[in-house]
Amino acid sequence: MINIVLVDDHELVRTGFRMILQQQPDVRIKGEAGTAEEGLRLIRTLAPDVALVDVHMPGMSGIELTERVIRAKLNTHIIIITVVDDARFPKRLLDAGALGYLTKGCSADELLVAVRQVASGRRYLAPAVAQQLALATLDGNSGSPFDALSSRELEVAMMLVRGKPLTVIGDQLSLSPKTVSTYKQRLMEKLQVEHVIGLAHLMTVHGLLDAPNQVG
Structure with missing residues (x-):
């Protein structure tokens, strides 16, 4: 039996995944969470075999959740859910340590293949993700500008586009507002953008973001 936890701030996404997965005789949904913080608590408490985790959520991101699971040496394997279509897939997501990478537009069959493969300890890359990584390698391109960011810089970037003030980001990441400001300045320079809208x-x-209207 493959025990699963769903972590996504969109209830509709969780419902869709649940409807597909709970029909399988070898899969059991152990819990659901709308935030990464709650997801991490569920993973620690329920110790599922697999956690399906949205890359971008309010507060802690799916990347940070994944890195915390890896650092804590928990037995749960993570499948990151991204919105990659034809964009360059950031290798930074691979560096986080998840075993699986799915796009939100994946088919039911692909979802099941990914879950079973990752549950057995093998990596699964969605075709769209694998294609973009292969293209980046072939043309010598680093792929995504976000590959230049550290994990912490990427975390700050994700919180900035949610409209969070530096003080709130500092509180959630246990950093001083001055340190957060330094991260902000550094990541903006690396990405060559001048404001949060950009x-x-x-x-x-x-x-890395579902839609531009998520700012604010």
Whole structure:
């Protein structure tokens, strides 16, 4: 039996995944969460085999959740859910340590293949993700500008486009507002954007943000 936890701030997405997965005799949904913080608590408490985790959520992101699971040496395998279509897939997401990477437009069959493969300890890359990584390798391109960011810089970027003030970001990441401001300045320079609207647009293009209207 494959025990699963769903972590996504969109209830409709969780419902869709649940409807597909709960019909399988070898799969059991152990819990659901609308935030990464709650998702991490469920993973620690329920110790599922697999967690399906949205890359971008309010507060802590799916990347940070994944890295915390890896650092804590928990036995749960993570499948990151991205919105990559034809954009360059950020290798930074691969660096986080998840075993699986799916796009939100995946088919039911692909979802099941990914879950079973990751549950057995093998990596699964959605075809769209694998294609973009292969193209980036072939043309010598680094792929995504977000590859230049550290995990913490990427975390700050994700919170900035949610409209969070520096003080709130500092509180959630246990950093001083001055340190957060330094991260902001550094990531803006690396990405060559001048404001948060531009940052949100860039994140949308590269599959890190669902839609530009999420700013604010």
